[in-house]
Amino acid sequence: xxxxxxxxxxxxxxxxxxxxxxxxxxxxxxxxxxxxxxxxxxxxxxxxxxxxxxxxxxxxxxxxxxxxxxxxxxxxxxxxxxxxxxxxxxxxxxxxxxxxxxxxxxxxxxxxxxxxxxxxxxxxxxxxxxxxxxxxxxxxxxxxxxxxxxxxxxxxxxxxxxxxxxxxxxxxxxxxxxxxxxxxxxxxxxxxxxxxxxxxxxxxxxxxxxxxxxxxxxxxxxxxxxxxxxxxxxxxxxxxxxxxxxxxxxxxxxxxxxxxxxxxxxxxxxxxxxxxxxxxxxxxxxxxxxxxxxxxxxxxxxxxxxxxxxxxxxxxxxxxxxxxxxxxxxxxxxxxxxxxxxxxxxxxxxxxxxxxxxxxxxxxxxxxxxxxxxxxxxxxxxxxxxxxxxxxxxxxxxxxx
Numbered sequence: 001x002x003x004x005x006x007x008x009x010x011x012x013x014x015x016x017x018x019x020x021x022x023x024x025x026x027x028x029x030x031x032x033x034x035x036x037x038x039x040x041x042x043x044x045x046x047x048x049x050x051x052x053x054x055x056x057x058x059x060x061x062x063x064x065x066x067x068x069x070x071x072x073x074x075x076x077x078x079x080x081x082x083x084x085x086x087x088x089x090x091x092x093x094x095x096x097x098x099x100x101x102x103x104x105x106x107x108x109x110x111x112x113x114x115x116x117x118x119x120x121x122x123x124x125x126x127x128x129x130x131x132x133x134x135x136x137x138x139x140x141x142x143x144x145x146x147x148x149x150x151x152x153x154x155x156x157x158x159x160x161x162x163x164x165x166x167x168x169x170x171x172x173x174x175x176x177x178x179x180x181x182x183x184x185x186x187x188x189x190x191x192x193x194x195x196x197x198x199x200x201x202x203x204x205x206x207x208x209x210x211x212x213x214x215x216x217x218x219x220x221x222x223x224x225x226x227x228x229x230x231x232x233x234x235x236x237x238x239x240x241x242x243x244x245x246x247x248x249x250x251x252x253x254x255x256x257x258x259x260x261x262x263x264x265x266x267x268x269x270x271x272x273x274x275x276x277x278x279x280x281x282x283x284x285x286x287x288x289x290x291x292x293x294x295x296x297x298x299x300x301x302x303x304x305x306x307x308x309x310x311x312x313x314x315x316x317x318x319x320x321x322x323x324x325x326x327x328x329x330x331x332x333x334x335x336x337x338x339x340x341x342x343x344x345x346x347x348x349x350x351x352x353x354x355x356x357x358x359x360x361x362x363x364x365x366x367x368x369x370x371x372x373x374x375x376x377x378x379x380x381x382x383x384x385x386x387x388x389x390x391x392x393x394x395x396x397x398x399x400x401x
Contacts, residue, residue: 010126043069070105093127122147146176151298183325226257231295237341312366
C-alpha cells in the first residue's frame, strides 16, 4: 500500500507480555500488507517503569523497520518541574501515569511526525506516550488509531477508575480517528465517542490435533507475571488447600514472580516454578495440564487463557472485562471474584473429584476454541486465529483510509 505508519507504544518487542505480543502482531501483519513501519517506544522492560534497560538497544532494525527506544529521565525536583509544565498545558496528564516522561520521545514525535501517514498508539494508563502521539497526529492532520486496552474489574474498583476511567481521557478518545477495543464491555463503554470503535483481537496458533499426556498427577498451570494483580496469592492459597486433601497435585507456575511470593513457594515439593519457558516448553506444559488458573484482578483480553482453551484445558479466571469475554461460567471454565481463594479451591476440588465434569469442560473448551460459540461473546465470531485478526484489521484500515 506504500503508506508510512508510526507505532508509538509504552513498550515493544523483545518485551513480551500480553500487550507487547499484541503490538508485535499489529507490526507483523501491517508489514505483510505492505506498510512501511517505524516504532517509537520507551527503553524499559520492567513493570515499575523506574529504570531504563541498558540491554535494550536505543535503535535497531527489525524486518526493515527502525525501532527507536527513548530513555526515561529522573532528577531532583522532576515532579515539581513537570507538574508546572502540566498546569500550563505544556505537558498534559503527567501526574496520571506513574510520573514517567521521556523528553526525547516528545522531541522526536514533534520533529518527525510529518514523515508518516498513520500513527497507532497505546496503551492506557501511559498518557505520557499516548497523548503526544495523538496530539501531534491531530495537529498535523495525520490519521490516528488509539488502543486504550482498558482493564476493568467487575464490579469496577476505585483504583481502576483512576487508571482507566479518568475524565481527562475523554480528550484522548476524541482526538483519535479510530478506537480499538478488545472486549464487549470496552466496546460498550467506548461507543459514547462515536462510530469509530472496532474490535481487534489477539490471535494464537491453534493446534489442529491435541494428544494429551499425563504424568499420573492432577496438573494445575498458571502463566503470567506472578504478582498480586495476576492473582498469584489466590492461586497459591487455593492450590495449597487442595493439596492438603489430595497429595497427587502438581502446580506449575511460569513467569517472573515477586520476591515475597517466591519465598512462599520455596520448599513446597508440589510446586514447580519456571521464571521463563520457550514456546515449545509452553506447548509441552499445556499438553499435560488439567486446569489452567489465572484469577487476575483485571484483564483486557487474556490471550494465555485462550491458548489453554485451544488445548482443551478449562480455565479459572476472575470476573473482569477480558475474562468474561472468553469464559462462560460452567461451560469452558469458571469465574470467581478476585481474591476468593475458597471458591477457587472449591472449583478445583470439583474438577479433581468429578472426572466427567472435567472431561465435559475440557471438550467444551477445545470445541469452542476450534469452532466458536454464540454462548460466549469473544468466541461468537469464531476462533481467535490470524484470519480473524486480519479481517478485523482490514475493516479498521478501510474505515480509516
